[in-house]
Amino acid sequence: GARVWLRDKELLLPATVSSRSHDDLVLTTDYGEVMYLQQGELSRDQVFPMHLTSINGVEDMSSLAELHEAAIMYNLYLRYQKDCIYTNIGSILAAVNPYKQISGLYDPAxxxxxxxHHLGELPPHIFAVANECYRCLWKRHDSQCVLISVxxxxxxxxxxxxLLQFLSVMSQNSAGTPQSERSIRVEQAIIQSSPIMEAFGNAKTVYNNNSSRFGKFIQLHFSQSGNIHGGCIIDYLLEKNRVVRQNPGERNYHIFYALLAGADKNHRGCNLPVETPTLEDSDNTAS
Structure with missing residues (x-):
């Protein structure tokens, strides 16, 4: 019944000791594989006990007693099974896509x-990162940055x-001061710009139906009272070749399909004669 790590070639597998005798050791990995090991073949490097922090799982992986890839992946797996998709690594937040809705995770409450609450007082959450970022604007009197990369x-x-949702709410509730109409318009514009940016820069790929095919830098400006009073969005590295060519199973940018969906039926497909352009009229041919 003991939990152990089993080294299989270059991998470490979580396993349970099924039985043990003077001659051999029977292990069952978490992937259902049964391993029979002779006592004479066993070594400390091949099978070793799993630490309690790895068995139970931790909210902050910097507190794991076993710092190797298998322990990190297993900890994420344990939390994922409990719908705990966020895990801290010190000041870094690791998020695992649940591919489903989790009740109450992002509601107003x-x-x-x-x-x-301050960072670390509650279970890991992206709202905790957003709140720490917002507080540090005044605690450190300096600009703050959240980097999302994966x-x-x-x-x-x-x-x-x-992140924008949380910062918008904090802006509205800041210091109990009423916001100006301009400030509210700025918040709404930044939040409502997301679907527009996605329409022009996102496309279906084999991995993701709404994959961003460009980089995005969002800058928010806060007033001394804590309200959002300005901002800008800078895009870069757009995948331009997707406009003219897509891999099998992928699509062009969403905006083209939105235009076709909104077009009159008579204009969606024009039965025009197809002609092969010559070198003389190639300058007048659109590609």
């Missing part, structure tokens, strides 16, 4: 709860929306 389909776009 969660925003209010994390806005009243592979396609992991949830960068949605995480950005959640």
């Amino acid at each position: 969660a925003v209010d709860l994390y806005s009243r 592979e396609s389909g992991a949830g960068k776009t949605e995480s950005t929306k959640l």
Whole structure:
């Protein structure tokens, strides 16, 4: 019944001791594989006990007693099974895409709860990062930055929306001061710009139906009272070749399909004769 790590070639696998005798050791990995090991073949490097922090899982992986890739992945797996998709690594937040809706995770009550606590006082959450960023604007009297970086389909776009959602609420509630009409318009413009940016810069790929094919830098300006009073969005590295060519199973940018969906039926497909342009009229041919 003891929990151990089993070294299989270059991998460390979480496993459970099924039985033990003077001659051999029977292990069952978490992937269902049964391993029979002779006592004479065993070594400390091949099978060793799993630490309690790895068995139970931790909210902050900097407190893991075993710092290797297998322990990190197993800890994320344990929390993922409990719908705890956020895990801290010191001041870094690791997020695992649940690919489903988790009740109450981002509702107004969660925003209010994390806005009243410092980082580390509550379970890991993207709202905790956003709140710490907002507080540090005045605590350190300096600009703050949140960097979201990971592979396609992991949830960068949605995480950005959640950060903006939290900062918008904090802006509205800041110091109990009423916001000006201009400040409210700025907040709404920044939040509502996301679907527009996605329409022109996101496309379906084999990994993600709404994959961002460009980089995005969002800058927010806060007043001394804590309200958002300005901002800008800078895009860069747009995947331009997708406009003219897509890989099998992928699509062009969303905006082209939106234009076709909104067009009159008579204009969606024109039965025009197809002619092969010659060198003489190539300057007048659109590509």
